[in-house]
Amino acid sequence: MPKRPPASSAAHPDADPARSPSRPAGAPPQGAQTLLRGLDVLEAVAAGIGDLPGLSSRLGMTRTTVHRLATALVDRRYLNFVPRQGYSLGPRLMELGFRAQRDMPVRQAASQHLKRLAERTQDTVQLAMLDGDEVLYLDKVSGQRLFEIRSTIGDRHAVCSTGLGKALVLDMDEARWNAFFDLREPGNASPLAPTREEWLGRMRAYAAAGVAFDLEETEAQLRCVAVPIRDASGAIVAAVSVSSFAQYMQPERMQELSSEVRRTAQAIGEALGWRGPRS
Amino acid sequence: MPKRPPASSAAHPDADPARSPSRPAGAPPQGAQTLLRGLDVLEAVAAGIGDLPGLSSRLGMTRTTVHRLATALVDRRYLNFVPRQGYSLGPRLMELGFRAQRDMPVRQAASQHLKRLAERTQDTVQLAMLDGDEVLYLDKVSGQRLFEIRSTIGDRHAVCSTGLGKALVLDMDEARWNAFFDLREPGNASPLAPTREEWLGRMRAYAAAGVAFDLEETEAQLRCVAVPIRDASGAIVAAVSVSSFAQYMQPERMQELSSEVRRTAQAIGEALGWRGPRS
DNA sequence: AATGAAGTCCCAATATATGGGATTTCCAAA
DNA sequence: TTTGGAAATCCCATATATTGGGACTTCATT
16 A cells, blocks of 8 residues: 555665665665655755655655655754745754864864965865765865865765875775776766776876876866875775866976875874874 | 763754744654654764764663664765764765755855955955854855954854854844843853843944944954845845954944945845845 | 645554664673 | 673564645645
8 A cells, every 4th residue: 555666775866876885785774764765855955856746756755755854854954944945955954064074083184284285285185085986075275376176075076087086996906996987977078088998007007106196187277186095994084185277287296296295195194093004 | 871971062952942933842843753863863973972872871762773773874874883983973964064055045145245355354254144043154254364263164153152143133122132142152251241231232232233243252352243134025144244353353443344244245135135225 | 716736734554663682793801 | 812791783573653645725826
């Protein structure tokens, strides 16, 4: 009698193409259906669906159910509801999100180092981690140049699209690299976008050097130098990068920056208990 | 061993000192217990409780229940779990939080205006809204001065403690003002903190002028000028402020800033559909 | 005034969450 | 290394919280 039409497990508003590396699948945690559905509602609203019929058809739940969950979320200020306009993300979510960012251990350890690096290089410095199969931006210190590099804390990007992404997966094997290449962002038609073989070749070189570059592969004129950060276990937990426009990023400067950024990454790693290349 | 961490300001699902203005109470929305409990877990973690026994005693749920909910939240990346350390806020929360901030209509409408105001005044400009009984900071543009005003997007403060708070409640009646005075932050022992009567008197003057000040009432040397922002309905939906240290905030300058900030608030209001003082 | 779409409310049926307790894991002291 | 104990995880019968069909209420538009 209860409908069992679609989605038993996930109802991801963004249709995550590859959820594999996280869990063996087939094991959607049980005993929290209502919570999970509530989160689905939250995420659908984040994806821009603001009306009840839209949510219920998108999520495969009845209007009644969505309404009940959304009402609870509004009551707790996780969502706003404006009669004629629909639902939107609420202030409590904002509050918790900023707290999450502030409390992120890597971010705390990195904060001063990032500022210092930005001062020294005059360029935009960024910190990111891997979340799922994507790069999640944790922090950013804008440089002193006349332009602004457009990216925002909390944004996500495909691993291939950025120097940070490459730095984050430097330790993985070629099979994984291949998988990430398959996940590259669709709209990316940059003339300098590498073929699969070129990309793998560069990754090998980056892995050997412990530094990754991005050479206008995604965005024309935009280059960056990124280095992984390791914690006490030696695993890569984040990455720092310096980005700038091509005119400031000639090959020699990228070399210089490599050492500079590497020093920063090392300092941050040490704050996290990393003991250096040898242990 | 129920640890009793300071559990400072935030997120008490039940201990909220004044939940009155939102709903008559006694009407916790029904049919979403599991979702609500899940959010309780989220908020308890945000308040710094990271272990299962702590959470279960704090929230009055069995270990089993907390574990089940927390596992679901970890699975969705709303929480992190590190074996020896416990739970912490997860990356998805950060992502949604930043998106919530970015999508907040007032913030979008205000963004450029805030930057312009910060350039003109050289001082720190902030944007806030009322959330529940507290002031929630929505945006901040740092000034060019040598010092930095410490406050963070996503933070909350008591209405009395800030110029922004006062600006946000300028339209309310004296009964409400009194209630807010009762909610002032406990630790505030500033020598310049006003008595109840002084505070009400000032509020009357601010309401008449349409501008609110903060004269080192909370933090020594810190002064600010704040003006409410109105939307199409004429209601106060947010407030802008310029803050600086006392040496830059002599009476004449505060007068000049009043007009400047008022102009900014007006421009933002117009972007939200406000039609000016008369309608 | 009529129409229709979105949002809200109610209630019986049952799928779903609950918590007691057993079991495993892991650290720290002996 | 062994042992003790605390935290985390798992299991399952029970009862309760959630579900969804359907009816009702707004409210904007025709």
